[in-house]
Amino acid sequence: MTAALQDLARAKINLYLHVTGRRADGYHTLDSLAVFAAAADTLMLAPSPGDADGQVRFSISGQFGAGLVADADDNLVVRAARALQAAAPGRRFAPVSIDLRKMLPVASGIGGGSADAACALRLLARAWDLDVDLAPIAASLGADVPVCLSQAPARMGGIGEILTPAPVLPPCAMLLVNCGAAVPTPAVFRARAASGAPFRAEAALPDGWTDLVSMVADLEQTMNDLEPAAIALCPAIANVLEAIAAEPGCAFARMSGSGATCFGLFADATQAGQAAQRLNDAHGWWTSAGAIGHSSASHGAA
Numbered sequence: 001m002t003a004a005l006q007d008l009a010r011a012k013i014n015l016y017l018h019v020t021g022r023r024a025d026g027y028h029t030l031d032s033l034a035v036f037a038a039a040a041d042t043l044m045l046a047p048s049p050g051d052a053d054g055q056v057r058f059s060i061s062g063q064f065g066a067g068l069v070a071d072a073d074d075n076l077v078v079r080a081a082r083a084l085q086a087a088a089p090g091r092r093f094a095p096v097s098i099d100l101r102k103m104l105p106v107a108s109g110i111g112g113g114s115a116d117a118a119c120a121l122r123l124l125a126r127a128w129d130l131d132v133d134l135a136p137i138a139a140s141l142g143a144d145v146p147v148c149l150s151q152a153p154a155r156m157g158g159i160g161e162i163l164t165p166a167p168v169l170p171p172c173a174m175l176l177v178n179c180g181a182a183v184p185t186p187a188v189f190r191a192r193a194a195s196g197a198p199f200r201a202e203a204a205l206p207d208g209w210t211d212l213v214s215m216v217a218d219l220e221q222t223m224n225d226l227e228p229a230a231i232a233l234c235p236a237i238a239n240v241l242e243a244i245a246a247e248p249g250c251a252f253a254r255m256s257g258s259g260a261t262c263f264g265l266f267a268d269a270t271q272a273g274q275a276a277q278r279l280n281d282a283h284g285w286w287t288s289a290g291a292i293g294h295s296s297a298s299h300g301a302a
């Protein structure tokens, strides 16, 4: 490879999440509708001449980078690189450096680490010119990594690795709000299991929605089954949900994934942007507003 490459690792938002069962290995089966936000980390890959073949130098920058630096060798980006190399034995891997610009809050229910891992797989497969199926490698890195490979809206089944097309989404804007509390995914699944909450059936969805009102009517028949357990662990989530729902123009508010990030849906992008500014000013919360339904845009950097 000669050129530098750069790609976005977008936040994954679960518009609903039903826990439908539990496997013998403890993983839960899910039914979820995942969409991708404008908010994203950025991965920058460059050749690293002088290093040995196979070496992947890794650095972390960005607003939320500091929290990850201590465990950099175990970062999902590095694990993705190792897994890709293991899947293509006998190949030469030109030495590269990757910088992760971490702009998404960590352990926050929006799959930032999973998005970074998927982004690293895409970039490295390109840089090393590998024609391998990335889906099983992604699944080996985490339940959320496969859906982050395409960053296209998708219905998630199995433990997250069975992907089917999402209903056609209406034009709308999404507000993301995170109060700053890290909520570890395993703790939320454990708390839900301990609470004895029942499993839920898969949602019945149409092929698409032409407007936000009809999508919200269907989302109101669904749940995020992890929300009560996450609120029990982090009560501030309830305050965030209340604050989002009170914003002018907000049609729907819910927590994403295992939390603590919550989202609001708006027909009017200006109102979503104003809500983001207001909630950041009033509480110091991390906020972001943008369209939903982004797909991956890979491009080379100068």
Ligand SMILES: C[C@@](CO)(OP(=O)(O)O)[C@H](O)COP(=O)(O)OP(=O)(O)OC[C@H]1O[C@@H](n2ccc(N)nc2=O)[C@H](O)[C@@H]1O
Pocket (backbone or CB within 6 Å): 014, 017, 026, 027, 028, 029, 030, 032, 108, 109, 110, 111, 112, 114, 141, 142, 143, 144, 145, 158, 159, 160, 185, 186, 189, 256, 257, 258, 259
């Ligand atoms: C809850 C979801 C919903 O999209 O998102 P996040 O809150 O992480 O964003 C995902 O299922 C998270 O996927 P991911 O974060 O990749 O999970 P993994 O690393 O594979 O698993 C972390 C732990 O979560 C639990 N886990 C995860 C996924 C799943 N389907 N069932 C589970 O029980 C297991 O205890 C597992 O040990």
Ligand SMILES: Nc1ncnc2c1ncn2[C@@H]1O[C@H](COP(=O)(O)OP(=O)(O)O)[C@@H](O)[C@H]1O
Pocket (backbone or CB within 6 Å): 068, 074, 075, 076, 077, 100, 105, 106, 107, 108, 109, 110, 111, 112, 113, 114, 116, 117, 144, 183, 185, 257, 258, 259
């Ligand atoms: N690149 C990464 N970004 C974020 N977290 C990472 C990364 N690599 C490893 N991790 C670890 O994965 C855990 C889950 O992170 P993250 O994907 O942000 O959670 P969530 O899916 O709940 O948003 C973190 O606690 C962190 O220790």
